[in-house]
Amino acid sequence: MTTIKDVSDAAGVSQATVSRVINGTSKVSHEKKLKVEKAIRELGYKPNSIAKALASSRTGSIGVIVPELGGAFYSQVLQTIEERLRQLGYHLVVTAGSNTEQGQLDSVEFLLSRRVDALILHTQQLADDYLIALEEQGIVLVLVNRFIPELAHSCIDIDNELGGKLATQHLIEMGHHKIACITGPLHKSDARGRLQGYRKALEEAGIAFDENLVIESGFTEETGAMAMRKLLKREHEFTAIFACNDHMAFGAFEVLQECGLRIPEQISLVGFDDILFARYLTPALTTVNFPIETMSCEAVQLAIQKLHKSKHDVDFKLSPSLVVRESVKSFTPTPITTKELT
Incomplete structure (x- = not known):
């Protein structure tokens, strides 16, 4: 499956630039625009179709990506998210993106193809530009245990x-x-x-x-x-x-x-x-x-509030203790x- 990263690599521009060309959200130089459009044609990329589906309908499901399904840490993350989502009337769709960029890209594409309402991502391999481009496409996402300045309003991090x-x-x-x-x-x-x-x-x-x-x-x-x-x-x-x-x-x-x-x-x-x-x-x-449980609950709260376009009443920076x-x-x-x- 061709991804926005494939287009950016072929065109020699950032993923954010590809997103801007696709969505027309801001000005891009004519030269870069031509490169992106050529790469889209040659690769057969179908831009924004998933994002449009996400924007137009709701499935009552939230997609979550973690590097692996085993281990006590990620088990607690997933259990807490699932319990909290059920309380709010949502279902969880989980995929393990492994510790590789391609694995996590594939996981994002899989979840979006299932038309989840939002993404909660515990990922380190995905590039900042790629994640910024996802949000620019209108995809609701929350990052946990990671901070990107351009996505500060979407990050639940610990100190x-x-x-x-x-x-x-x-x-x-x-x-x-x-x-x-x-x-x-x-x-x-x-x-x-x-x-x-x-x-x-x-x-x-x-x-x-x-x-x-x-x-x-x-x-x-x-x-x-x-x-x-x-x-x-x-x-x-x-x-x-x-x-x-x-x-x-x-x-x-x-x-x-x-x-x-x-x-x-x-x-x-x-x-x-x-x-x-x-x-x-x-x-x-x-x-x-x-604070795994707190981080997971705050991530769910932020995702739901973003879906309903309500005030983000969450703790974006959590403090550990000895x-x-x-x-x-x-x-x-x-x-x-x-x-x-x-």
Whole structure:
């Protein structure tokens, strides 16, 4: 199925420009207009037909895209959205867009072909221009856990930087100065925000940032375990770890146990998200609460209010909070190095 991105690539212009040519919403240079029209003809793109259908009728359904259907985080997102939509008389249509741009583009096209009334998107791979163009076509959309300045009125985001700062500050307050960080994939804005919070907490405490204590990972248990093994091979001492989501913390936890390192007696560990399983680890995981339920409810509220063109009485920026459990202990003066493990 030809998408607006295919047209923009063929014409060598932005997706927003393609949208403007299709809808005539603003002036476009004659040269760009000709390029877009040529690309549309050659690719057989049928512009705006879905958007017109959306504008002219309602189906009582809301489309939701998440990267994957498994895992505690997305399960809670979907469950909360579904429950709230049912209360409001709407039905949920879900598709997993995977963690690729093409997969998420296909998911958008699929949902629009089903003529959903609105889209709630938890996506990081879709380009800003593409999402801006969708809204310019009249498609009601809400972005969760992402912020685009041009779509500020459509974004429900959390303060990831604050969350990263809270986690790191807690470790510093417990006496830790050599703190490692396992980040998520840094092409994602939430991962960058949490890393920035880590760096800001170190800076405010007068602790030098050490790039050797930072490992980029992939927001999964497997990649968290790989990052932990990589960190242990470096000749740099640390007494605590901030893993930028709970899944990576679980992977790191397992590797530390395999290496005979006790949590929190030898290594303190903090996660992020506060998914259900975090409280059932032994010791229970100290983590940052991601307000998943609140974010999901606010996303539904915003989508419905946009559909009915009513006042957007929602909280666009949510604040995380620290959940203190048993995986952090006051610093002891014997930092762990990889030499002790060989």
